Amino acid sequence: MPLDRRRFLQLGAALAGAAVLAPARALGPTLAGPTGRPLKILVLGGTRYLGPAVVEAALSRGHAVTLFNRGMTAPDLFPGVTRLRGNRYPDRDGGMTALEGGRWDLTIDLCAYYPRLVEASTRLLADRTDRYLMVSSVSVFRDLKTEGPDETAAVLPLAETFEELPDLYENDWKTYGGRKAANEAIVQRVFGARATILRPCSICGGGNNDGSGAYWAARLQRGGRVLLPGDGSDPTQLIDVRDVADFAVLAGERKLAGIYNVAGPAERLSLRDYIAAAGRVVGSRAEVIWKGDFPRAMYGLPLAPPYAAVPGFATASNAKARAAGLRFRAIEETIRSNWLDHRVRRGDAFDFAAAGIGLSADQEAALLAGAEERTAAS
Structure with a gap:
């Protein structure tokens, strides 16, 4: 029981x-944009595992958060947070039309699993968000037989066929890494220097x-x-889910561009x-x-x-992320x-x-x- x-x-x-x-290490003072105001952050997803940790990290640092999802998973989480209902699939639940009137400093995409849907979301948000941060995975690496891959290592190709499932969860591990790599390429192509890609290793911790x-x-x-x-x-x-969340918010605050392996622990x-x-x-x-x-x-x-x-x-290299501010709990x-x-x-x-x-x-x-x-x- x-x-x-x-x-x-x-x-x-x-x-x-x-x-x-x-002892838990402190996050430090709140960092905001150049105007000195809290960031307006749009979170795509936000209610499964890493999502709640990201929302909590953003709120704790004084930022304003908007959640966009179907409202099916943990709908009672964060009652004071703005919620927009819709679906990454354009033909379901009104698609992403709820985002058409919005404007954000940062979008954090926690459910980027299928290239067609990532293409749609990046195109829709290209002029509605200043920065697009996508959570990817170290599973993108083509050669896992070589120790210490860094952010420049070759990535997997996209499989010719794969199934798109409605719950936007990992599934189909044989094509997962290639799909994530393809999604990274889309985000970088659409947003250029305004794109941030995080590649976590195995995520652990509460939730x-x-x-x-x-x-x-x-x-x-x-x-x-x-x-x-x-x-x-x-x-x-492995890395604590809260450490990934903290770094995601920090990356948005500092406008970190490019790809970062978010792998732990420190040593x-x-x-x-x-x-x-x-x-x-x-x-x-x-x-x-x-x-x-x-x-x-x-x-x-x-x-x-x-x-x-x-x-x-x-053994994915975390040197770049550590230099940019990634910190680890014990x-x-x-x-x-x-x-x-x-x-x-x-x-x-x-x-x-x-x-x-x-x-x-x-x-x-x-x-x-x-x-x-x-x-x-x-």
Whole structure:
């Protein structure tokens, strides 16, 4: 059963005493446009995961926010914020006609998934917004077998065919990176120096849609023997959803042009380091066992892609974004917020495996037995 508010506060207080957390860093003074006034920000989407974090970051810095979406996801969020109803699809719910009379300093596009729709939105807003910021992904990189891709690395081509789904969600991962790359090109072609592209790595923190960000904390908290792939030295990347949101607003304030890899944390993070941090957050006494190899059954584990196959996915360069002002919360703070949020939303009995996340108890037991047999034979 999900936690009620009282239990949530009690749990948060208990964890705060047990966890090793660095203090949250302040955002600093509000930065506005050259006129000294708050920015007028249009957010396309705004109610799923990264969206609420972006809205909260903008409001906390004194900006005026307008949300444009279908009004179907979390319609009660941000009751004091201006809302415009419509649809990225021109033939549904009036299309984007609600935007035709508006004027904004900054547009933040959080649901840029299909080139046809991004073409329509950029054309409509070309003379109605001073800057267009699109959230893309490190999945655009063509060559993930090369370590440390930066913003100049080659990107994937657009697939010849793909399905456009009405919910404007990631879906169809085989064509996802190519679609994002095509959308980036559209935004840059229409807006030129007024275009800003952010490429986040795996986003974690409170509000995670499917619970995957809380998987390792929950598994370690459950205790027993925990099997992990490799030897723990493989790097991994993740970034707090609030850090992405903060940088998106900062990029708008500072009129940052071009492409930025929004990847964290600040320094190289091994999977062993991440697991140790998660263990500290939940006070785990679990026995962590590193399997040594990386069997196919473990490819889908959160934050644990097979590094030997895709080193670029875990080492995207963040130097440009850091120089422009990207800052990071402590990894323990991200893990803690993700785990607490997961428990409030889904409860301790949540079945990760049934939701397609991680290993079932039987799968883990079988892999553990295989690892022990190999150790004994050697």
